[in-house]
Amino acid sequence: MSAQSQPHTSAATTELPRLLRRARNETSAPRSDTRQRANENAIPPAAAVEAELRRQRTLLCARIDRNFAWLMLIQWGAAIAAALWISPLSWAGDTSYLHPHVTLAILYGGALTLVPFALTRIHPGQRITRLTIAVMQMLMSSLLIHLTGGRIETHFHIFGSLAFLAFYLDWQVLIVASATIAIDHLLRGLFLPYSIFGTYAVQPWRWLEHTGWVVFSDVFLLIACADRIRDLRELTVKHMEREKLLHHARFDALTGLPNRSYLSEKMAEMTRNSHRGQNAFACLYIDLDRFKEVNEQMGHLSGDAILRSAAERIHSRLGENAFLARLAGDEFVALVPEPPASSLLLATGDSPTPSPGPEEAARAILRSLLQPFEMHGKAIALGASIGISRYPQDGLDEDELLLRSDRAMYNVKRAGRNDYLFHSAEMLAASNQRDEAERFLHHAIEQNEFALHYQPIFHATGDIAGLEALIRWNDPQRGNIPPSLFIPLAEETGLILQLGAFVLHEACKQATDWHSRGLLPGRIAVNVSSIELAREDYAEVVIRTLRQHYTPPEAIELEVTETALVNDFALAERHLRELHEYGIRISIDDFGTGYSSLGRLRQLTLDTLKIDRIFVDGVATSEADRTVVEHIIAMAHTLGMRVVAEGVETENQLQTLRSLGCDEIQGFLLSKPLDRQGAEALLLHHHSIPANASSQP
Amino acid sequence: MLIRFTLLFAAVLAVATGWYQLARFSSTPGEQTAAPARLPSNIPQISAISEIKTTPALAAANSSSQTPLLLVFMHPRCSCTPATLQQLDHILDVSHAPVRLALVVYQSAVVNEPSAQSARLLRHTAQIVPDINGRLARRFGAATSGEVVLYSSGGQLLYQGGITPLRAHTGDSLASDALRLALTTGEAQDKTFNVFGCPIFSAPSHSGHAG
Numbered sequence: 001m002s003a004q005s006q007p008h009t010s011a012a013t014t015e016l017p018r019l020l021r022r023a024r025n026e027t028s029a030p031r032s033d034t035r036q037r038a039n040e041n042a043i044p045p046a047a048a049v050e051a052e053l054r055r056q057r058t059l060l061c062a063r064i065d066r067n068f069a070w071l072m073l074i075q076w077g078a079a080i081a082a083a084l085w086i087s088p089l090s091w092a093g094d095t096s097y098l099h100p101h102v103t104l105a106i107l108y109g110g111a112l113t114l115v116p117f118a119l120t121r122i123h124p125g126q127r128i129t130r131l132t133i134a135v136m137q138m139l140m141s142s143l144l145i146h147l148t149g150g151r152i153e154t155h156f157h158i159f160g161s162l163a164f165l166a167f168y169l170d171w172q173v174l175i176v177a178s179a180t181i182a183i184d185h186l187l188r189g190l191f192l193p194y195s196i197f198g199t200y201a202v203q204p205w206r207w208l209e210h211t212g213w214v215v216f217s218d219v220f221l222l223i224a225c226a227d228r229i230r231d232l233r234e235l236t237v238k239h240m241e242r243e244k245l246l247h248h249a250r251f252d253a254l255t256g257l258p259n260r261s262y263l264s265e266k267m268a269e270m271t272r273n274s275h276r277g278q279n280a281f282a283c284l285y286i287d288l289d290r291f292k293e294v295n296e297q298m299g300h301l302s303g304d305a306i307l308r309s310a311a312e313r314i315h316s317r318l319g320e321n322a323f324l325a326r327l328a329g330d331e332f333v334a335l336v337p338e339p340p341a342s343s344l345l346l347a348t349g350d351s352p353t354p355s356p357g358p359e360e361a362a363r364a365i366l367r368s369l370l371q372p373f374e375m376h377g378k379a380i381a382l383g384a385s386i387g388i389s390r391y392p393q394d395g396l397d398e399d400e401l402l403l404r405s406d407r408a409m410y411n412v413k414r415a416g417r418n419d420y421l422f423h424s425a426e427m428l429a430a431s432n433q434r435d436e437a438e439r440f441l442h443h444a445i446e447q448n449e450f451a452l453h454y455q456p457i458f459h460a461t462g463d464i465a466g467l468e469a470l471i472r473w474n475d476p477q478r479g480n481i482p483p484s485l486f487i488p489l490a491e492e493t494g495l496i497l498q499l500g501a502f503v504l505h506e507a508c509k510q511a512t513d514w515h516s517r518g519l520l521p522g523r524i525a526v527n528v529s530s531i532e533l534a535r536e537d538y539a540e541v542v543i544r545t546l547r548q549h550y551t552p553p554e555a556i557e558l559e560v561t562e563t564a565l566v567n568d569f570a571l572a573e574r575h576l577r578e579l580h581e582y583g584i585r586i587s588i589d590d591f592g593t594g595y596s597s598l599g600r601l602r603q604l605t606l607d608t609l610k611i612d613r614i615f616v617d618g619v620a621t622s623e624a625d626r627t628v629v630e631h632i633i634a635m636a637h638t639l640g641m642r643v644v645a646e647g648v649e650t651e652n653q654l655q656t657l658r659s660l661g662c663d664e665i666q667g668f669l670l671s672k673p674l675d676r677q678g679a680e681a682l683l684l685h686h687h688s689i690p691a692n693a694s695s696q697p
Numbered sequence: 698m699l700i701r702f703t704l705l706f707a708a709v710l711a712v713a714t715g716w717y718q719l720a721r722f723s724s725t726p727g728e729q730t731a732a733p734a735r736l737p738s739n740i741p742q743i744s745a746i747s748e749i750k751t752t753p754a755l756a757a758a759n760s761s762s763q764t765p766l767l768l769v770f771m772h773p774r775c776s777c778t779p780a781t782l783q784q785l786d787h788i789l790d791v792s793h794a795p796v797r798l799a800l801v802v803y804q805s806a807v808v809n810e811p812s813a814q815s816a817r818l819l820r821h822t823a824q825i826v827p828d829i830n831g832r833l834a835r836r837f838g839a840a841t842s843g844e845v846v847l848y849s850s851g852g853q854l855l856y857q858g859g860i861t862p863l864r865a866h867t868g869d870s871l872a873s874d875a876l877r878l879a880l881t882t883g884e885a886q887d888k889t890f891n892v893f894g895c896p897i898f899s900a901p902s903h904s905g906h907a908g
Contacts, residue, residue, distance in 0.1 A: 086865075087776030093831070093899025094807035099776065100722045108715025115708045139712060146719055149780060149865045184716075192724050194862030194870060 053236045057169065060232075062125030064167050068133045069120040071164070075140050076113040079105040082147050101147055109143060112136045130168050134177040137161045142184045150194070159217050166221040169229050174218050182211040252326040254304055255311035263325035263333055267398040270323075270335060271391060280338040282358030282390045285405035286314065286365060288330035289383035289417045302375050309373055310382065317364035319356050333402065336361045338390070362386045362420035370418070383418035385409050394423045407431055438493050440475070441486055445498050449474055452506045454679035456671045457525070457644060457664050460657070464683065465644075465664045466522035466557065469507040470673050471499060491531055500532045504542065508549035508556065510676065515555050519683040523585055525557040530564030534571065539578040546584070553583030557608065561589045562601075569600055580605040587644070591632065602639065608664075609636040613647025616667075619660075620652035630660050637661070723863045726891030727841025736766060736852035737836060742826050743768075746799045764795045765855070765880065766848045770828070770839035772803045773810040775895035777865040779818050781843035784860045784867050786820045794880040796847075798823040801833050803842070803897050834897050843894035847879050855879040858890025866893075 083105040089096040116136045119129040141157040148154045158181055165173050189210075250262040258266065270281055288310060295303035307330065314332055315324050323335040339357045356364060365384060372379035387408025395401040404423040412421045444450060451474060454467040473481040490496040507524045514520035532538055546553060558579060565572045576586050587608035588601065592615055611632055618625035629645070636643045645657045648667030657665060674682060736743070746766060769785065771778045782800075789796070802815045804827045812825035828834055837846055838857075847856040856879040862870040872890035879886050 089774070090776070090895055091772055091774045091808070092896035093772075093803070094805050095899035096774070100718075104715060104719050104722070108712070108719060111708065111711035111715055115712075136712075139716070142716075143719065146723065149867065150863075188720070192720055192863065194866050194868055 049233065049237055049240065052240050053233055056232065056236055056239075058125040060125075061130055061168055061170075062120075065116075065120040065124050065129050065133065067167075068137070068164070069117045072113040072116060072133075072136065072140065075144070076105075076109045079109040079140070079144055079147060082144065086147065105143070105147060109140070112140050112143065127170075127172070130165075130170060130173050131176050134165055134173045135180045137165065138177050138180040138184065141181065142188075158214065162214070162217055162221055166225055169225045169232065171222055171225065174221055174225070178211070178214050178218050181214055185210045255308050255326050257311055257315070257332070258323070258325040260325065260327050263323075263327070263335075264398055266323050266325070266335060267401065271397060274391065280391055282336045282338060282388050283401040283405045284334040284336060284358060284362060284365075284420075285387040285389075285402065285409045286332040286334060287385050287409050287413070288369070289385055289413075291330035291382060294380055294382065298375060298378075298380070306373050306375060306380065306382070310369060313368040313371075314365050317356070317368050318361055322361065333405070334361065334365075358388055358390070359420075359422075362388060366418065366420065385412035385417050386420035387412060387423065388420060389423040394428075404428070404431075434489065434492075437486070437489055438495070441490060441493070441495055444473055444475065445495065445502075449476070450499065450502055451675070452503065452510070453673040453675055454510075454524070455666060455673040456679070456682060457522075457666045458670050459664055460662055464521050466520075466525060467679060468525040468559070468666065468673075469503055469510075469527075471503050472673075487529075491529055494531065496529045496531045497535070500529055501541075501545075503527070504545050505549070508545055508551040511555040512549045512551045514680070514683060515552060519680065520555060521683075523555050523557040525559050525587060527559045527589065528564065530561070530567055533560065533564050533575060534568055536571070539575040539582075542579055542584070543582055546582075554585065557585035557587050559587045559589040559610065562591065562593070565600070565604075573604060577605055580607075592628070598635075606639070606641050608644055609641045610644040610646050610666075611662075613667075616645050616647045616653055616657070619645075620650065620656045626656065626660070629657070629662075633661050723866065723893070725893075726859070727843075727894050727896060729844065729858070729889065729892055730838035730840060731889075732838040732846045732854055732857045733836070734854050736848040736854075738852070740833065740836065742833065743799075746797045746824050746826070764797050765850055765883070766797045766799070767880075768799050768801050768826075768837065768846045768848075769823075770801045770803075770834045770837065770842065770844045770846075770897060771815065772808070772842035772895050772897050773815050774808060775842035777861070777894040778842045780861045780865045780867045781845070781859065781894065782819045784873055785845070787867075788860065788873055788877045788880070789821050792877045792880040796880060799826045800824070801826045801828045801837075801839075803828050803831050803834065805830050831897050839892075840897055841892040841894045842897055844892045845876060847876065849883055849885075853885060855883065855885045856890075858888075859892030859894065860890070861893050864893040 080102065083099065083101040086101065087099045088102060090099040113136070116129065116133040119126075119132055123129045138158065138161060141154075141161050144157050145151070145154045162174060162177060165177050250258060250265075252259045267283075270279065273279060274281075288307075291303070291306070294306060298306075307326075310330075311324070311326060311332065314334065318324055318334055318336060321337050325333050325335075327333055336356070336358045365386065369382050369384045372381050374380075387405040387410070389395055389401045389404035389408060391401055394404045404427075407427060408421045408423040411427065412419050415421075451472050453470045453472050455470060456467050457465045459465045471483060471487075473483075473486055475481055487496070487499075490499050504526055507526045511520060511524045535541070542558070545551075546556060558576075560572070560576065580586050585607040586605060587610055588604075588606050589610050590612045591609050593612045609632070611629060615625050615629050615632070619629050620626075633643045642663040643661075644664040644666055645653075645662045646666045648654055648657065648665050648669045650669060653667075654665060654669055671682065738744070743766070769781065771781070789798075798821060800815055800819065800823050802810070802812070802825055804810075812827065816823065816825050826833065834840070834844075839846065841859070843859050843861065845856065845858065845860055846854065849855050856876050858872055858875075860870070860873045860876055862868055862872070875886045875888065875890060878884065
């Protein structure tokens, strides 16, 4: 299929498997939700809290490092300014020169400043940096004290520095700072007591008193630090829990990819940031093919593992600017930026584009998913169907883009899967037509424009065995609309549930009426859609309807196609068993055209088998068809089922089927579908096959 | 790793050197020579220092040319000398001794501050004696700004030296205690105390420690 291939415009095409899969995904969602809630409620483990705390402290220390670096630069400048202000020059008689304090403030202050400043750039947040800062800050205090002549006021700089250092929340920093100032004072106390004490009294051990006050200050600061660390730990736990909640709210727990909610945010952001066609992007709707079968065959755990692998493969094939989210089940959405025109020009040459465009990405994804997945020693082949819509051509918001890429993906599915397709104007037109038809269908249901017709089913002996209820839509403007046009649409839109309910109610009402009047010789057959059969409560609904209309169960027969059984065989089997136990007859419709296995059919409690018209058409002329029909009849009889041949249109077909032992006949040869009055007239006056069957319309 | 150790060693060396230089600058005393044991009588500027009342309290006392004479030799631009004058204020406060006080301020063609500027550095009242080209300082052996000499009323040298513990540092010290004792008791101090300040003279022979 080419990227711009024609869309499928026929509304008759159905996507029942997908709808059923979606329904199953919705029902299976609570399992993962439960797991997710369990994770959310879990308290972060101690090791994780410690790791996060370390990370937070490193960030905190790095921030304080930066602050200290700038603070020390300011102090350096202040030291130089103080030296200049006190005396820029020193004099010897008439000769002046730069005051040594100024020189020392520049050089010594510079050494005290630049070493930690460099460390904050080389090792931000590291212990060596803050310990160096602690030492240098204390020496800076000592310098300032000295430059100002040992003024007692300047000593407060030490305590201010300790308070600043306490922001590190590291006891080692305070200890190292205290040790530094203690050593400094010890040395000065021993050699220059006047420089710090302002007096010679009780020298030199007065440094101990100075140190004692520093330690006293340290005790307060350490207590404050410990308290702050405890707060920080509590905040960290809360922060981690909040982050986890936020993560779960925006990311898929299974694959770790962004979820639907995050996708919405991203699409809103991308459309908001896009101006006048710039920053265009494509929305790739990716649905894994055959995933449901694999999931059922190998179990949910294997299915989850495959989903994770598939997500990784898809992600690895997208460019770094692309965005991948998991919508639900096996559906993913990728937002791929359109390469700018310049890169497209480049790409025409030999140089590859740095980031794949939507089409290249779709191809790469398909290639990657075609590679088998290894699971428990088995190679599992999947595939994907990808629908692509483009912003802004195909839509200006999330809903439009997703809807159109989704429809493009449907078209890929209908065309045989494992391919990609861009949304197109034709597809949009078809989509609009379908939307319009859907509106009409809604209107018709509301206006009660539907009615039942009945096609008689005859015994091979000629008696009427029953009737098949067939729905008819009589539109006031368009006249009769064939079921082949609106049934698939109704199935696709879910309206089939309302139509099915209408048919069942009408059939039950009519069956009760005719049965009570002794007109109904057998049963009224009602066709069942696979959508209806996928309902969890289908059997209950049917039984409730029969009870509502006081319909004898044997007066109703449900016709189920093979295809309807394929999607969820276990559920269908349960429904049919319950209904059969209630007394309702079960018929397998269109036999021979579906995909179900005989082994599975054998597990069902079936009463009737209806041979599809494709075999009946050639039964009188084709030896092969005759042989097939003969074997079907034999098999059905062996399994205890009656056989109905539908679509009988010629006398030869009728005679051949009779000769093959077919139990019942249905077709235009015998009777076309009749309205209620016609059917009732037939039941009143015509209980057997007309003498000249071929004369019937 | 080697680079890191080298850088670390360099940083430590730089810091240690800076710390040492800072301490050395502050604690190295200036040059000194001995002052005349007897107050020279042939110096008119000195003889004129007689009627200064250092404090209001002393103004009422028997203050005359017979009271002790305290000379402070200073370079007006030395940033260490204000600490000397601050310490002197303190000594005068606690000694309550009558004294004739004069600030002998170095003056030259280059260094020529107004007298009032030097007087403002001292809280007590003192006479400002301009010392043209440092002649008086040479006479009294004062080579470093902040040097103090005290002569008794009889002209005997009682004290010579600085009164601050370090450059530009105020605070009690043995020197300040000795001056206070000399002022209150009139006894001569045997010891000469270090002076911490800028050199008064720029001549190499008198430059002392570069400060």
